[in-house]
Amino acid sequence: MSAPTILRHIHLPDITPFALAQSLQSHLVTKFLAHKALISSTNPPPNPPPNLPPAPIPTILTFVPTPVYTTGRREHDSLTPAQISLLKAPLLPEKKSWYNPRQQSEWADIVQTLRGGQTTFHGPGQLVIYPILDLKSQFPEWKRGLSVRCYVNLLEQATINTLDTWGLKGIRTENPGVWEEEGERKIAALGVHLRRNITSYGVGLNVTTDLRWFERIVACGLVGKGVTSMSQLGGEKKLWRGGSPGREASQKWAKWILGDGEEDRGQEIEMAEDGRWNTKTKTAKQLRARMKPSIVGRAWVREFAKGLYGEGGEEKVQKVDLKDMEDVDDEILGPLVQRRRRRIIPEGEEELLRFGEEELRRELLRGHN
Numbered sequence: 001m002s003a004p005t006i007l008r009h010i011h012l013p014d015i016t017p018f019a020l021a022q023s024l025q026s027h028l029v030t031k032f033l034a035h036k037a038l039i040s041s042t043n044p045p046p047n048p049p050p051n052l053p054p055a056p057i058p059t060i061l062t063f064v065p066t067p068v069y070t071t072g073r074r075e076h077d078s079l080t081p082a083q084i085s086l087l088k089a090p091l092l093p094e095k096k097s098w099y100n101p102r103q104q105s106e107w108a109d110i111v112q113t114l115r116g117g118q119t120t121f122h123g124p125g126q127l128v129i130y131p132i133l134d135l136k137s138q139f140p141e142w143k144r145g146l147s148v149r150c151y152v153n154l155l156e157q158a159t160i161n162t163l164d165t166w167g168l169k170g171i172r173t174e175n176p177g178v179w180e181e182e183g184e185r186k187i188a189a190l191g192v193h194l195r196r197n198i199t200s201y202g203v204g205l206n207v208t209t210d211l212r213w214f215e216r217i218v219a220c221g222l223v224g225k226g227v228t229s230m231s232q233l234g235g236e237k238k239l240w241r242g243g244s245p246g247r248e249a250s251q252k253w254a255k256w257i258l259g260d261g262e263e264d265r266g267q268e269i270e271m272a273e274d275g276r277w278n279t280k281t282k283t284a285k286q287l288r289a290r291m292k293p294s295i296v297g298r299a300w301v302r303e304f305a306k307g308l309y310g311e312g313g314e315e316k317v318q319k320v321d322l323k324d325m326e327d328v329d330d331e332i333l334g335p336l337v338q339r340r341r342r343r344i345i346p347e348g349e350e351e352l353l354r355f356g357e358e359e360l361r362r363e364l365l366r367g368h369n
Helices: 018-042 081-087 148-165 211-216 230-236 243-258 263-268 284-289 293-309 330-337
Strands: 007-016 059-065 068-071 109-112 120-122 126-132 178-180 185-195 198-206 269-271 277-279 317-319 351-353 364-366
Touching: 007 018, 007 293, 018 059, 018 109, 018 126, 018 198, 018 330, 059 293, 120 126, 126 293, 148 178, 148 185, 148 198, 148 293, 198 293, 293 317
Parallel strands: 007 059, 007 317, 068 109
Antiparallel strands: 059 126, 068 120, 126 198, 178 185, 185 198, 269 277, 351 364
């Protein structure tokens, strides 16, 4: 099977209902499985006929979900009523956020998934990364395709390299996932599912996640271990106070964006809201401001692409807008592209936004700018 020429990146905007992201992932996986079934049924020779449709494009789906506890495929039915009650209890935010400036209580759903592993949390401030590709495809760095172990290693390494871009150190341990350098707190959870070598699920990287959500569970079933986030680690390492750590991180950004030999321009690199790179003064505090899941996601995809294609692999990444995805059915894209937002403004003070096509238990409050 020849190497795909591009790696498609789709980032869902805003806070996305977890069920909608799951629907899109399932649709993309189904496309791969249907193509493999067609290839198997035609039993092509080494040089298949030209009328066979091309294979689906390897895709990385990134998004920030509404609060949800997900269970592995073997664990969901073992939750007790007391555990379910605890997980569904409201959580009052400690501070304001762009999606909840009034600090209203939030609720998490509980969803069973097909991935391996145990219960974990996904929610605002976390980057969820779902690569969907065929492990048997030939890539420049993987002429015979990827084994499951090599694929998991690739997920971990892309995460470690992304953390390094922000001046943070992530490591592997005997436990799954990526951990801070002491090996006591997990910063990224891994859980994958394979069907006919088609991947789904992937990585949950804590960027600015409210870590109190994890206090209700034994994260990934690891007793005695904790969790952390990029924001928390950066604060502990004093990256946001300038000085050497901040300069080193900025230099890594310059090398990432401009290439080798451009480290000295690290203080001039800035990413605009539209995703383009500008040359402005960059301080350690601005580095922290760039710690947004959408930007972290872009960095992660670049690192993953380099793991598949080798140096220069980031040039294979093609960022795609939802409305331009011609290979996805309208019933899947509709709720994502045209999410219904019903506005209710009591006494001119609050704007109530309702996301998704279905009724959501949790309503996000957003104030006026």
